[in-house]
Amino acid sequence: MAFFRARKLLSQSFSILSPQPLRVCIVGRGLTGSYTAGLQSFSTLSPQPLHVCIVGSGPAGFYTAEKLLKKHQGAQVDIIDRLPTPFGLVRSGVAPDHPETKNVINQFSRVAQSGRCSFLGNVTVGSSVSLAELRELYHVVVLAYGAESDRVLGIPGEDLKGVHSAREFVWWYNGHPDGRNLDPDLKCTDTAVILGQGNVALDVARILLRPTSELAKTDIASHALTALEQSSIRKVYLVGRRGPVQAACTAKELREVLGIKDLHIHIEEADLKLTPADEEEMKNSRIHKRIYELLSKAATATPSQPSSGQRELHFVFFRQPDRFLESYDKKGYVSGVHLEKTALKGIAPGKQIAVGTGQFEDLACGIVLKSIGYKSVPMEGLPFDHRKGVVPNLQSRVLSDNNSGDPPLFEQGLYVCGWLKRGPTGIIATNLYCAEETVASISEDLEQGSLASTASLSKPGRDGLLQILEDRDVRAVPFSAWEKIDEEEKRLGSLRNKPREKLTTREELIQAALV
Structure with missing residues (x-):
């Protein structure tokens, strides 16, 4: 019984009303006493526990915490996030009609409930506590806060009302606090244009076109469901710079959007013609071949004209935006996209690039959603590659700003994981392998001594962080x-x-x- 009481106590998180950690005394030298004390897991090699702070509670952050706790029995891990809620893009990025993808939350919850891990939300690095302070408080700091901004096209009209990023729109329908006030006007037009043909673009198209009676059974935000129920949008155009063989989506996502009931699919027959390079690319990539087959089948299985009242999904290939058009009637609002036709340049399969042909056409619409990529944001005191939108790193180790020598110089005790490390690519599970590399680098640095001087020092860790938050009245x-x-x-x-x-x-x- 002593073991179970102790385990329950240690697994409880800190009180929101108290900055002081829960301290437990275990009386007993037998199996239950020894095993329960082991939950605190002080290192057998050092009298001090290894204090680790992970910034960001999405998949990258939680996978890193899980791997660290398994690898280092003396580690105490704190996960902080600027939002009051954990789980990052699993909560605010995964589409509401994909509940099975969110089941990973159960795994992450077990990590947070372990005795050597804590989650502290509503803590913003920069205002609540600085990165420099975290590095003083902890032996190791892992930055895994993802990508919370967007790439820009840099073309005229991008600031017109009605032009939004897909990230903003996803946050809006998923109930992210920062997307609550987006308020896209879905009643001003019957046509929406989505720039991009990746999985996020398909998610957005599916939410716009799927019957709201089906969405009403999901965890979609109520304000978004109401807006979609009142939406006038009946046509969605998915625009891509390259061809159907190069579409960036997965077959699973494509099948799902193609499977929306009573939806008319339109693809220009000319866009489906294959070049020798396309055929070679499909030989080398089963995924690209499957996507092309799905698109071809959808094009041939759909009547040439939609029936009355039927919603439409148009795949538009070999087009890139040149500028956004302003409405004559509503100054400051978008009324369409001026598109340039493209052609693929190069003969190497999989490495062809889209180049403009100098031929243009207009596509009228009342709303544009740019799904052209997420972008991470820098923070004070952190080396940052603004062009790539990532933190410069070598196998997760953050490279110093003045890194011109050989061997390279690293920021001691500072690591990255997830999109901040590699860019906004991959699926949730990709972060598992990314976290394994991060933890392997931390472990290697501990074993080889490059973290020895830091890890041997007594660090306040969680106690110190809670004290700073109390002093600054951060809840x-x-x-x-x-x-x-x-x-x-x-x-x-x-x-x-x-x-x-x-x-x-x-x-x-x-x-x-x-x-």
């Missing part, structure tokens, strides 16, 4: 408080026959956490 949200938010969202969802009704403002989230 941190521990995992136990997130569980209250989770419980309230599920309760509200049950009233509407939904898995959950997301709270979409910081104020609502904090209030639910304090109950």
